[in-house]
Amino acid sequence: MKAIISSLLIILLIFSCKEQPEHQVEEATIDVSEVEHNSNPLEGAWELVGYYNYMDNKIKDSFRTSEGYRQVKMYTDSKVMWSKYIPSDSSEWFGYGSYTVNGSELVEILEYGSEMMSKIIEEKKEFKHELVINGNTFSQIEIDDDGNRIYAENYRRIE
Incomplete structure (x- = not known):
């Protein structure tokens, strides 16, 4: 039983670590689109x-x-x-x-x-x-x- 709980905690830890970088990428994408939206309207x-x-x-x-x-x-x-x-x-x-x-x-x-x-x-x-x-x-x-x-x-x- 202790081995199963340890395995689940490790899997949970791995997935929670992966979600953070994806979230950061989404924020960077939003920032880029905001910059593009404010670009020179004559370009x-x-x-x-x-x-x-x-x-x-x-x-x-x-x-x-x-x-x-x-x-x-x-x-x-x-x-x-x-x-x-x-x-x-x-x-x-x-x-x-x-x-x-x-x-x-x-x-x-x-x-x-x-x-x-x-x-x-x-x-x-x-x-x-x-x-x-x-x-x-x-x-x-x-x-x-x-x-x-x-x-x-x-x-x-x-x-």
Whole structure:
């Protein structure tokens, strides 16, 4: 009888030791998912789907991109790259640089780009926009010197 009780205690001890590490792994998994949930909402690939024009800070009109036109932006944790394809234009359009998000402000600082974009970058490297993120869509809104909205590029997440 003493041998059976000793065996049961040893088995119980073995199983109780195994449960503790599994519990710790579950806690680590929960921590990782919480970190992923709080990650950068812009990180990923986005495609331009349309525009808004503003008058008196209200949307005056909106339109979708034309047939065959494509513009894609890709954001990593701190870098941005975009490319644009216009079927009727043989020019190449792309840019690469870094970006920051401060509240509702998106600031992109381009380092280099296509030949056409490089000419623009020579005169202006920093592009500031109002940023509105709503799940799998975002708008970057051009603001004039008086703080008024001019137009917005509207994107949807593709990855």
